[in-house]
Amino acid sequence: MAALQTRFFWTSSLVKHSSRTTQRTSLHCRNSLVPHSSWILHNRPLCLSSGHKTQETQPQEAERPAKKLFRELVSEHRAAIAQCITLVESTHRAKQAQARELLAEILAYLRKKTTENHGIPPSFRIGLTGPPGAGKSTFIEAFGKQLTEAGHKVAVLAVDPSSSYSGGSLLGDKTRMPELTRDMRAYIRASPTSGSLGGVARNTNDAIVVCEGAGFDIILVETVGVGQSEYAVADMVDMLLLLVPPAGGDELQGIKRGIVEKVDLILVTKADGELKIPSRRVKTEYTSALKLMRKRSAVWSPKVMQVSAVTKTGLTEAWDAMSEYRNIMVKYDLLLPKRSKQHRIWMWNHIRDNIMDIFRCHPDIGPELPRMEAEVDQGRITSGMAADILLGRFRARMSWHDNDL
């Protein structure tokens, strides 16, 4: 356990701070209809500021709700974390204005902390993906406990859009991690219940910021290894881990090649008892598979390691590899640019999702869509022509016309 602590060299003076501006503008984009990103930073939402009184009429102004929540969050009031996450997930308009204000406060606070720490962000964001049954929650429970015992504060968040449809696996579900749930140095948040992957991903991105504001220095983001959620998580974290079970065939247990190309560390789970030998074989398979893949980074080659959450073997070594990765990213000034790039990706994802919704719900477009799709299906019109017609109709009805641009 001492090893876990002493090898955690995060404060390097080698790194220069490089991407504050990009982070600031992109992470705030809470609503794609906001006209300019700086508006959020420099103006309080109109609905809140309109009732502002002068000192003469109201000498003791009540503390604004977002300000109060922020103060409680950074003072590490435990209840404030859930309140803040609920606020940033809210779809209520007035609450969204408060959420913007809260996130702006947290981001400013985190920027300050990053600057004070020579440009190194105060948290390490680690994504965990893997097929159902790979042993993710058991690993998080054992690994998370080791980290908290070594003095870290660990937040566990989840990206699982399937849970909102099927009521099925609730990642981050407290019953799956009983010890970590009771641990005061840990915080576990089940998957948000809002619908689409885009919505869930957006909530998770904001929840990461809240947890960082609350002082969690390790943020574990768990996802199911199905659908698109595993790709989404890759763009939310500093490092991506793939957990694979020791059983399976020659096809790398059906794990998509695409995700293997994105991972930074592969952990073959359940390396204990009778599963020790299959686990070693799977490790060899993945090591060979990685050698055949195109090298993604000049500074880091993904590793494959064996772990057992039951016997707790390999956990310290896995943490050492994670710390090494982070230290390398910091040393070569790659961590903040990686985050900036991710924030930009998500800003455009949210804008795209919102604009698609506006387009589909437009009164001149929505009713036309089934007919247009049928025409395209039957080959009466090309897909390009159909898109041109619909977009032309949409553009004609928007308040901004080509002449205004």
Ligand SMILES: Nc1nc2c(ncn2[C@@H]2O[C@H](COP(=O)(O)OP(=O)(O)OP(=O)(O)O)[C@@H](O)[C@H]2O)c(=O)[nH]1
């Ligand atoms: N022998 C052994 N079994 C393990 C280990 N880790 C997990 N398991 C078992 O593997 C099964 C699945 O573990 P989970 O942690 O629930 O796996 P998961 O990836 O979170 O699965 P989902 O909840 O379906 O996504 C359980 O029966 C665990 O007891 C391990 O290190 N060794």
